[in-house]
Amino acid sequence: MSKATVIDHPLVQHKLTIMRKKDTSTGGFRRLLREISTLLCYEVTRDLKLTTETIETPMVEMQAPTLEGKKLVFASILRAGNGLLEGMLDLVPSARVAHVGVYRDHDTLEAIEYFFKAPELLEDRLTIVVDPMLATGNSSIAAVDKLKERGAKNLRFLCLLAAPEGIENFAKAHPDVPIYTAAIDSHLNEQGYIIPGLGDAGDRIYGTK
Numbered sequence: 154m155s156k157a158t159v160i161d162h163p164l165v166q167h168k169l170t171i172m173r174k175k176d177t178s179t180g181g182f183r184r185l186l187r188e189i190s191t192l193l194c195y196e197v198t199r200d201l202k203l204t205t206e207t208i209e210t211p212m213v214e215m216q217a218p219t220l221e222g223k224k225l226v227f228a229s230i231l232r233a234g235n236g237l238l239e240g241m242l243d244l245v246p247s248a249r250v251a252h253v254g255v256y257r258d259h260d261t262l263e264a265i266e267y268f269f270k271a272p273e274l275l276e277d278r279l280t281i282v283v284d285p286m287l288a289t290g291n292s293s294i295a296a297v298d299k300l301k302e303r304g305a306k307n308l309r310f311l312c313l314l315a316a317p318e319g320i321e322n323f324a325k326a327h328p329d330v331p332i333y334t335a336a337i338d339s340h341l342n343e344q345g346y347i348i349p350g351l352g353d354a355g356d357r358i359y360g361t362k
């Protein structure tokens with residue numbers, strides 16, 4: 154079984170190509186990320202369970218479909234994850250949001266958390282963890298470790314680009330968490346950047362370089 158689902162919708166692929174171009178402006182990059190994250194959100198939620206509720210239309214009473222269970226949680230891995238959040242919240246405005254600031258110590262491999270704020274009852278909610286880049290997988294693995302420690306049981310991981318190395322590492326650490334991505338690139342370079350990639354996602358979203 155494949156370790157990651159590639160969201161190959163033509164609009165996603167077209168927008169991603171523009172985002173990869175080095176001359177795309179900060180404003181353009183941010184707008185495209187917002188648009189693309191709406192499409193990714195649509196795909197990652199397409200199998201959510203429905204129940205029915207009784208409603209009244211102006212004509213009659215009916216049993217109408219509605220999402221089952223508690224509100225979703227979108228968990229953003231700081232800081233680039235916030236770039237994916239906006240479009241997802243456009244589509245699911247009632248979702249709860251968690252922010253996770255975490256990195257993995259190079260020597261001990263221990264997950265070092267510097268910020269964590271999440272809604273209550275994680276154990277009863279689907280948590281969709283978002284970070285544009287799955288590179289080594291270290292921060293994503295650590296973020297999911299922390300969410301699981303706080304009770305999350307039902308998780309999905311959504312990114313824009315993934316390296317094969319990151320998919321391998323993440324799937325080994327969290328085999329129960331499905332990965333969704335718009336593309337799987339060739340490899341990581343020595344500095345841990347995805348090749349061909351799109352550069353540093355945080356810098357491109359926030360214009361910090």
Ligand code: URA
Nearest residue numbers: 288346347352353354
């Ligand atoms: N993080 C980024 O922002 N870009 C990469 O290529 C790898 C990790």
